[in-house]
Amino acid sequence: MRQVKISPQGIRGRVEDGLELDQVIDLVCAYACWIDKGPVLVVRDTRPSSKMLLCAVNAALSASGREVLDAGICPTPVGQFEAARRGTPGLISITGAHNDVSWNGLKLFGARGQVLTSAEGREILDLWHQDEYHRASHLELGEMRVLPEVIQSYIQQVTRWVDRDAIAAAKLRVVVDACNGAASVVIRELCLTLGVELIPISCEPTGEFPHPPDPTRRNLAAISSIIGPVSGAVGFGLSSDGERVALVTELGHPVGREGTFALLAEHLLGDPLAARKIVAGATLDSRVNHLADKFGAEIIRCGVGVQEVMSTLQLEGASLGGDNSGGVVVRKTHLAYDGLANLALLLEAMVQRGGAQALYEALPLAHVRLFTVPCPINRAFSAMAQVRRQAKGRVRDLDGVRVDLDDGWYHARVSNTEPVIRIACEAGSAEAVAELGAMVRNQVQAVSGKY
Amino acid sequence: MHSLRLKISVSGVRGIVGETLTPQLLIRFAQAYGTYVGPGKVLIGRDTRTSGPMVSQAVCAGLLAVGCQPIEAGIAPTPTIQYRCATRTDTCGAIVITASHNPEEWNALKLLTGEGLFLSRLQSNELLGIYHQGAFRRAHGAQIPKLSQDTGALSAHLRAVLSQVDLPLIKGADLTVAADCVNGAGAVITPRFFEELGCKASILHGEPSGRFARPPEPLPKNLTALRELVKGGAATVGFAQDADADRLAVVDEGGRAIDGDLMLALLIDRVLRRTPGPVVVNLSTSNLIDHVAATHKVPLYRSPVGEANVVEEMLAQGAVVGGEGSGGLIYPAIHHCRDSLIGMALLLEYLAQGGNIANWVDALPARVRRSEKIPLSSTSVARSLLFTLRHELKDAALDLRDGVKATWPEGWLHVRASNTEPVLRLILEAEDQTALDGLRQRVEEILPLTP
Numbered sequence: 001m002r003q004v005k006i007s008p009q010g011i012r013g014r015v016e017d018g019l020e021l022d023q024v025i026d027l028v029c030a031y032a033c034w035i036d037k038g039p040v041l042v043v044r045d046t047r048p049s050s051k052m053l054l055c056a057v058n059a060a061l062s063a064s065g066r067e068v069l070d071a072g073i074c075p076t077p078v079g080q081f082e083a084a085r086r087g088t089p090g091l092i093s094i095t096g097a098h099n100d101v102s103w104n105g106l107k108l109f110g111a112r113g114q115v116l117t118s119a120e121g122r123e124i125l126d127l128w129h130q131d132e133y134h135r136a137s138h139l140e141l142g143e144m145r146v147l148p149e150v151i152q153s154y155i156q157q158v159t160r161w162v163d164r165d166a167i168a169a170a171k172l173r174v175v176v177d178a179c180n181g182a183a184s185v186v187i188r189e190l191c192l193t194l195g196v197e198l199i200p201i202s203c204e205p206t207g208e209f210p211h212p213p214d215p216t217r218r219n220l221a222a223i224s225s226i227i228g229p230v231s232g233a234v235g236f237g238l239s240s241d242g243e244r245v246a247l248v249t250e251l252g253h254p255v256g257r258e259g260t261f262a263l264l265a266e267h268l269l270g271d272p273l274a275a276r277k278i279v280a281g282a283t284l285d286s287r288v289n290h291l292a293d294k295f296g297a298e299i300i301r302c303g304v305g306v307q308e309v310m311s312t313l314q315l316e317g318a319s320l321g322g323d324n325s326g327g328v329v330v331r332k333t334h335l336a337y338d339g340l341a342n343l344a345l346l347l348e349a350m351v352q353r354g355g356a357q358a359l360y361e362a363l364p365l366a367h368v369r370l371f372t373v374p375c376p377i378n379r380a381f382s383a384m385a386q387v388r389r390q391a392k393g394r395v396r397d398l399d400g401v402r403v404d405l406d407d408g409w410y411h412a413r414v415s416n417t418e419p420v421i422r423i424a425c426e427a428g429s430a431e432a433v434a435e436l437g438a439m440v441r442n443q444v445q446a447v448s449g450k451y
Numbered sequence: 452m453h454s455l456r457l458k459i460s461v462s463g464v465r466g467i468v469g470e471t472l473t474p475q476l477l478i479r480f481a482q483a484y485g486t487y488v489g490p491g492k493v494l495i496g497r498d499t500r501t502s503g504p505m506v507s508q509a510v511c512a513g514l515l516a517v518g519c520q521p522i523e524a525g526i527a528p529t530p531t532i533q534y535r536c537a538t539r540t541d542t543c544g545a546i547v548i549t550a551s552h553n554p555e556e557w558n559a560l561k562l563l564t565g566e567g568l569f570l571s572r573l574q575s576n577e578l579l580g581i582y583h584q585g586a587f588r589r590a591h592g593a594q595i596p597k598l599s600q601d602t603g604a605l606s607a608h609l610r611a612v613l614s615q616v617d618l619p620l621i622k623g624a625d626l627t628v629a630a631d632c633v634n635g636a637g638a639v640i641t642p643r644f645f646e647e648l649g650c651k652a653s654i655l656h657g658e659p660s661g662r663f664a665r666p667p668e669p670l671p672k673n674l675t676a677l678r679e680l681v682k683g684g685a686a687t688v689g690f691a692q693d694a695d696a697d698r699l700a701v702v703d704e705g706g707r708a709i710d711g712d713l714m715l716a717l718l719i720d721r722v723l724r725r726t727p728g729p730v731v732v733n734l735s736t737s738n739l740i741d742h743v744a745a746t747h748k749v750p751l752y753r754s755p756v757g758e759a760n761v762v763e764e765m766l767a768q769g770a771v772v773g774g775e776g777s778g779g780l781i782y783p784a785i786h787h788c789r790d791s792l793i794g795m796a797l798l799l800e801y802l803a804q805g806g807n808i809a810n811w812v813d814a815l816p817a818r819v820r821r822s823e824k825i826p827l828s829s830t831s832v833a834r835s836l837l838f839t840l841r842h843e844l845k846d847a848a849l850d851l852r853d854g855v856k857a858t859w860p861e862g863w864l865h866v867r868a869s870n871t872e873p874v875l876r877l878i879l880e881a882e883d884q885t886a887l888d889g890l891r892q893r894v895e896e897i898l899p900l901t902p
Contacts (some may be wrong), residue, residue, distance in 0.1 A: 015592035
């Protein structure tokens with residue numbers, strides 16, 4: 001089966017046998033019909049195939065009569081910041097995000113770098129299905145311009161989002177693994193500006209990923225092994241387009257990307273001025289509930305992924321939103337999953353509260369497991385129905401099925417970016433959570449088949 | 452019936468930007484081509500059309516996807532790319548983005564082999580097979596090559612052309628010339644070419660803007676401005692190129708646009724004076740070339756119409772020179788391709804030696820020629836008409852390699868189906884008008900000629 005997923009957020013697929021260039025072009029042509037008049041900002045991550053997709057995107061936008069502003073290799077959130085600063089009606093980020101180097105895709109954004117709502121995304125797909133695009137004549141073709149340096153103004157803004165002087169005064173030594181992704185072009189300058197010393201691991205924009213570009217616990221191993229010997233105060237892992245960030249303590253303990261939300265929530269809810277409302281994706285663990293209780297905040301559960309989180313956050317006027325991917329939107333910065341800004345906020349938190357290990361130890365314990373089950377697209381929703389049928393507990397339809405049990409919960413959903421079912425679960429012990437995970441996986445596989 | 456707005460054939464793909472020549476189509480075609488010739492390096496050049504950058508991006512994306520490495524040479528004449536491709540040992544092919552003599556809203560891909568030659572009919576059919584099958588090679592995401600540039604193509608071609616003529620002689624002659632580059636690819640090399648030859652040049656339409664100031668086909672009726680310039684005494688001789696500078700037209704000392712066959716006869720004579728050897732021209736070219744070949748006592752061979760066919764026959768016969776009456780000298784000492792620059796260089800050398808183009812041409816034996824189009828209700832009736840013609844003209848010597856060519860002692864006629872329009876092309880040539888009328892009478896009895 002072709003490894004590709006087209007969704008209201010864009011397209012993602014395996015370059016070799018999923019991502020078809022004519023589909024990419026069609027989608028971009030449909031997108032060009034949907035956005036308002038004006039130029040489109042294009043950023044990309046470091047993958048070898050990103051330049052290829054840039055050529056395709058350039059051709060499609062130009063043929064649709066759209067001027068292209070090519071900001072080169074640049075993290076997605078920095079692209080969103082730049083699009084907002086310039087007021088561009090469109091932004092496309094070329095990235096395979098957390099997927100390994102054999103994948104790539106496009107993330108589409110609305111005016112000023114805003115995350116599309118799923119309804120907006122579906123309008124674009126409707127235009128695509130209609131297969132009728134604006135074709136500019138040879139005198140109306142869009143020009144392609146390469147933008148000079150866009151990261152400077154972004155970095156200046158980050159220093160305004162955090163207490164830069166407090167961070168600098170702590171003279172921290174920070175280990176960062178950017179997985180040779182797009183964050184590589186920002187991280188040195190950012191650390192310099194924040195007054196911290198950078199110990200870089202894989203911070204070259206080569207696109208050669210030494211491990212999958214997703215800051216899961218396993219992929220934080222390089223930081224864990226080096227942080228003691230180099231006497232680092234904290235370590236951070238980033239995804240290939242800089243949306244996700246995860247923390248490693250000075251003792252080498254990887255908190256993992258699913259802990260980022262709780263770390264940031266603890267820090268930001270400490271501010272008495274912050275809105276007492278937080279938006280949490282359906283798969284976030286019980287630590288969120290504990291924090292909400294502690295700070296007297298309301299917790300609003302929503303679907304998983306930046307699209308769901310962002311629209312709920314805006315609707316509810318929440319101060320913070322996120323899911324268990326390591327992507328967190330902090331309202332007082334900007335409306336993006338911004339791993340770099342969040343990195344700076346976590347530095348601020350540890351400076352204020354006695355170090356990274358202290359932050360981690362302040363969090364309650366949670367036994368959480370994530371599973372990914374490959375599932376053909378044409379079976380995905382049947383698999384969901386099966387999980388729902390067999391549920392014994394309180395069932396909620398939240399971007400899939402969430403089932404709350406007496407001593408834990410599980411959630412199963414269809415991925416928006418890959419042909420897989422994602423399962424998350426939490427229970428009272430490591431054994432119980434493994435058992436729970438196996439049960440849900442079996443329910444899915446009864447429908448998907450093992451392939 | 453109007454002519455086609457898009458043509459995918461053995462000569463590549465050609466269409467109108469904003470209507471038929473879409474990035475989707477271009478990407479598929481580039482993938483098919485890259486699958487056929489690659490994996491390896493592919494040189495890419497383009498003429499000045501405003502759609503060149505868009506088409507180039509689409510082509511690069513398609514090539515990268517199938518694991519080919521595009522090398523962009525920027526704006527350059529077709530013969531420059533052909534020469535560069537042949538002399539670089541590391542390329543497996545080249546694509547020139549040009550619709551040649553078609554109007555500015557058109558664009559097309561000219562597809563070359565690693566030797567810098569047009570694909571033969573056989574090779575083109577294999578490529579079309581891949582295109583229609585849609586089964587393209589796919590590169591793994593980690594193995595998508597990098598884009599690169601070639602900035603030396605123009606200089607290399609210029610050096611090669613200049614090395615073929617007596618530079619000091621031409622420089623010493625202090626020639627005054629005029630050239631019409633039709634705002635095409637010739638504009639980026641022709642002024643420098645004259646400078647190197649020490650000629651004082653008036654350049655018409657020398658901005659490489661892609662906004663063609665006259666129809667780009669260098670027909671006598673399109674060269675009024677150039678003829679006026681020469682007539683007014685501003686130049687001894689005038690040269691005109693098409694948009695990709697493979698074709699050449701000449702305005703003689705008297706301001707007369709010379710017929711392409713006559714110019715070819717003169718150029719072939721120039722070459723045979725230095726290197727006698729076999730000559731190849733197409734079936735529609737004038738018998739004046741037979742006269743020139745006979746003067747030099749060398750054999751003449753004919754091929755079907757089209758540069759690829761002429762070149763194929765030249766290679767088979769070991770020809771020292773060849774060409775087509777539509778304005779292209781092929782001089783293998785540089786490369787097997789039509790090249791306006793070598794044509795101009797040889798004529799300037801002739802003038803520097805004291806030659807006179809008008810006098811030479813006037814001294815040729817008298818010939819009467821007529822060419823016309825026979826409109827058809829559809830392309831499919833061409834074959835039966837040609838079949839009838841062939842059976843009715845049994846008294847002539849017949850050559851059936853490209854339509855029907857019938858030769859009698861007093862003249863010949865050639866009827867062939869067009870590749871681009873639903874018409875038959877008829878060319879008649881005889882020693883005098885009476886004989887020509889007689890031949891046309893014969894055709895009129897068989898084919899529906901317009902009076």
